[in-house]
Amino acid sequence: MNKLSSPSTPMLIERKSLGTKPKAHSGMPLTTRLDAHLGYQCNNNCLFCYFRERKNQRSPLPTEKAKRLLRLIKKLGIETLELTGGEVTLRSDIMELISFAKDDLGFKNISIITNGSRFCDDAFAAEAIRRGVDDVLISVHGHSAELHDRLTDRKGSFDEVSRAITNVFNAGASCRTNTVVNKLNHRYVSDIAQTLHHLGLRKINFIFFSPLDDAAHLQEEIGVRYSDAAPHLERMIDRFRDKFETMSVKAVPFCFLDGYEHHITNFWQNLYDPCEWDFFNRVRVRRSRLIRDVSVFTGLLFFMDIRRMLRIGRRKSYAEAIARFQSFRECRKSSACRLCKYDKVCPGVWKAYARCFGLEEIRAVPGIKIEEIDFSVKDRFDKKLLSLRTE
Numbered sequence: 566m567n568k569l570s571s572p573s574t575p576m577l578i579e580r581k582s583l584g585t586k587p588k589a590h591s592g593m594p595l596t597t598r599l600d601a602h603l604g605y606q607c608n609n610n611c612l613f614c615y616f617r618e619r620k621n622q623r624s625p626l627p628t629e630k631a632k633r634l635l636r637l638i639k640k641l642g643i644e645t646l647e648l649t650g651g652e653v654t655l656r657s658d659i660m661e662l663i664s665f666a667k668d669d670l671g672f673k674n675i676s677i678i679t680n681g682s683r684f685c686d687d688a689f690a691a692e693a694i695r696r697g698v699d700d701v702l703i704s705v706h707g708h709s710a711e712l713h714d715r716l717t718d719r720k721g722s723f724d725e726v727s728r729a730i731t732n733v734f735n736a737g738a739s740c741r742t743n744t745v746v747n748k749l750n751h752r753y754v755s756d757i758a759q760t761l762h763h764l765g766l767r768k769i770n771f772i773f774f775s776p777l778d779d780a781a782h783l784q785e786e787i788g789v790r791y792s793d794a795a796p797h798l799e800r801m802i803d804r805f806r807d808k809f810e811t812m813s814v815k816a817v818p819f820c821f822l823d824g825y826e827h828h829i830t831n832f833w834q835n836l837y838d839p840c841e842w843d844f845f846n847r848v849r850v851r852r853s854r855l856i857r858d859v860s861v862f863t864g865l866l867f868f869m870d871i872r873r874m875l876r877i878g879r880r881k882s883y884a885e886a887i888a889r890f891q892s893f894r895e896c897r898k899s900s901a902c903r904l905c906k907y908d909k910v911c912p913g914v915w916k917a918y919a920r921c922f923g924l925e926e927i928r929a930v931p932g933i934k935i936e937e938i939d940f941s942v943k944d945r946f947d948k949k950l951l952s953l954r955t956e
């Protein structure tokens with residue numbers, strides 16, 4: 566048994582990782598961004614929502630518990646806090662929590678994920694940003710009121726996101742968007758990009774619908790085949806790649822967008838994408854330290870290569886180990902994958918996707934095997950964008 570996988574190691578992970586600099590490795594640094602999930606309450610009713618069934622059954626986290634959560638996240642060494650729900654801005658204590666995170670805990674960056682329904686009020690946007698919000702990530706699922714409002718199942722929501730984006734820029738914060746790619750909007754991704762560009766956005770994400778949590782049974786109803794959406798995404802990237810600082814496409818295997826792979830962030834690339842969450846610490850926060858440590862230990866033992874561990878160092882090995890173990894539980898690959906140049910950097914497709922659509926559309930991409938998980942993120946996030954971590 567090697568040193569990295571000795572049984573005592575996982576129990577020491579948290580203490581050792583606090584206050585120590587990650588071992589130098591020429592690749593991307595691990596992300597230091599983490600979400601604080603503050604409750605499921607939401608005023609939209611998105612057709613693809615991961616919390617659709619539980620969102621109005623649970624009350625939001627009480628203020629003191631929310632503060633305790635933020636304290637824990639800070640203690641884990643997280644630099645960028647991302648407040649999310651549900652619709653986190655519906656909380657009556659949201660301004661208090663922003664001030665607490667910025668002034669009392671000293672997070673370098675605070676981001677909010679929102680449907681725009683409070684940020685469309687310019688006074689609300691100005692106040693949130695004055696108190697410490699640096700960046701607002703707004704969900705935009707269509708290029709028109711007809712499409713967006715249909716997907717959110719709430720009339721007027723498109724008008725709100727348009728005004729929210731303007732308000733965020735006017736108040737001096739950074740603004741990004743998330744678009745969930747699904748059966749109803751995948752043909753219109755170029756139109757959506759065009760609309761976002763007109764609204765002044767320069768950092769946009771397209772995330773494939775993933776059949777997880779309450780949405781696990783919705784793949785057939787709202788999910789889209791990767792092979793159906795890919796040509797539309799390729800056209801969008803060709804048309805708009807020079808107009809945006811970053812255009813990320815998330816949760817799609819590389820083989821469907823070969824040639825456009827530098828726009829892709831998949832589950833394993835999340836570890837190194839500065840706009841994604843630190844999965845290692847996320848398991849600690851959302852589950853428990855024990856579950857995280859057992860997952861890391863299992864990942865190190867069964868899914869990590871000793872030469873890679875020696876090359877990337879302890880902390881990155883833990884992060885990759887837990888991600889690999891998670892994808893072993895949640896993802897599937899095709900027999901073709903063994904011949905694919907992305908085999909070592911790709912977790913495959915969600916099991917629920919495979920159950921619904923099968924694996925026949927997967928085609929191995931020939932070529933020399935890529936070894937570095939962060940390869941697709943590295944080129945996209947140059948030094949200027951790495952400032953997302955510290956600005």
Ligand code: SF4
Pocket residue numbers: 818819820821898899901902903905906907908909911912913914927928929930
């Ligand atoms: S490893 Fe498999 S799923 Fe991943 S990109 Fe290659 S063929 Fe596609």
